[in-house]
Amino acid sequence: MIIIHGRSIKPRFHIKEKMVRASLIEGIRRLDNNAAYALENNEVKVSLIYYGDILNRILVDKNPELTKRMTSIGDNWYVPDGRDTKQLEKLLSRPLNSHTKSDYQALIEKNEIIKFGDDIARAVSPILNVFGINRRVINRVLPDLGGYINSRVISSEIRERLQPTLKKALLEKDDIVLISHSMGCILAYDVLWKFSRMSEYKELWNKKVGLWLTLGCPLGEPAVKESLYDSNEPNDGMYPKNIVDWVNVSAQDDFISHDGSLNDDFHQMIDRDLIRSIKDIQQIYTFWVDSKGHCNPHKLYGYLNHPRVAEILIEWIYKSG
Structure with a gap:
């Protein structure tokens, strides 16, 4: 199991890893103690692909004011240890039967949803793309994502965080579920394309990832699609060809994956027999609330801890075992 986080400022690696593992394992424990035990005891290996230090460096450089709510460690800045501990504990304690639409509506009645990103996405993607200024807007509003899209040096540095781990797993013929979130979906797509094309x-051309699980995925956005590694390839060189099944999960009110359907964007992968299936699971209800009382449906922890995501991963655990 290889997990790739998304964009924005991050805590140190060991803190991020601890929170990711807790979200994943406790979400699975709600449904299946045996599967959770397999993860806790490394019967199923879990690797977090971390590039938060790179993102922090970019974001602090673009906005030095961020340092007022970050901690200096070595030559970089990080989200303070323990900042989200209470919020994570509250998320993990949510009962299995409390992930319904009515539960979500009750939550957002009391807490404000983070909406600015959705406004940007809706305005930028269908309209401004016609004028070719999408990348400039992304670079200004989301400089870490803009760095990946617009800088070969930065994108190569970030891809290198995933490539060795994924390459090793492929060469060892492991059963692989690749879980990517937000900007991590772009990183995963580009590396999958490189490895298969x-x-x-060439030694990896016949090696496949059994399941690619994308969470809060922006790959349906025109500006993002135009920045993918294969965007300028001839028609016969487009799309990765090393994925067996792709499941895409999007949450209600997630401002990054408001286009929750990827099957219609990438259906040619099925038509060309490059992949067996692409399944969209839309409008699940996630329950992350930050320390300021803002609901963030896009948060990785909310996705990883959700029963629907747990069901997908439990099924994979038993198949791979």
Whole structure:
């Protein structure tokens, strides 16, 4: 199991890893103690692909005011240890039967939803894309994502965080579920394409990821699609060809994945027999609330801890076992 986080400022690696594992394991424990035990005891190996230090460096450089709510460690800045501990504990304690639409509506009646990103996405994607200024807007509003899209140096540095781990798992013929969130979906797509298309990775051409699980995925956005590694490839070189099944999960009010359907954007992968299936699971209800009382349906912890995501991963655990 390989997990790739998304954008924005991050805590140190070991803190992020601890919170990701807790969200994942406790979400699975709600449904299946045996599957949770397998993860806790490393019967199923879990690797977090971390590039938060790179994102922090970019974001602090663009906005030095961020340092007022971050901690300096070494030559970089990080989200303070323990900042989200109470919020995570509250998320993990939510009962299995309290993930319904009415539960979500009750939550957002008491807490404000983070909406600015949705406004940007809706305005930028269908309208401004016609004028070719999408990338400039992304670079201004989301400089870490803009760095990946617009800088070969930064994008290469970030991709290198995933490539060795995924390459090793593929060569060892492991059963792989690749879980990517937000910006991590772009990173995963580009690496999957490279491994299945570029001549320097020919030894990997016949190796496949059994399941790619995307959470809060922005790959349906025109500006994002135009920045993917294969965007300028001839027609016969488009799309990765090393994924067996792709499941895409999007949450209600997630401002990054408001286009929750990817099957219609990437259906040619099925038509060309490059992938067996692409399944969209839309409008699940996630329950992350930050320390300021803001609901963030896009948060990775909310996705990983959700029963529907747990069901998908439990099924994979038993199949791979």
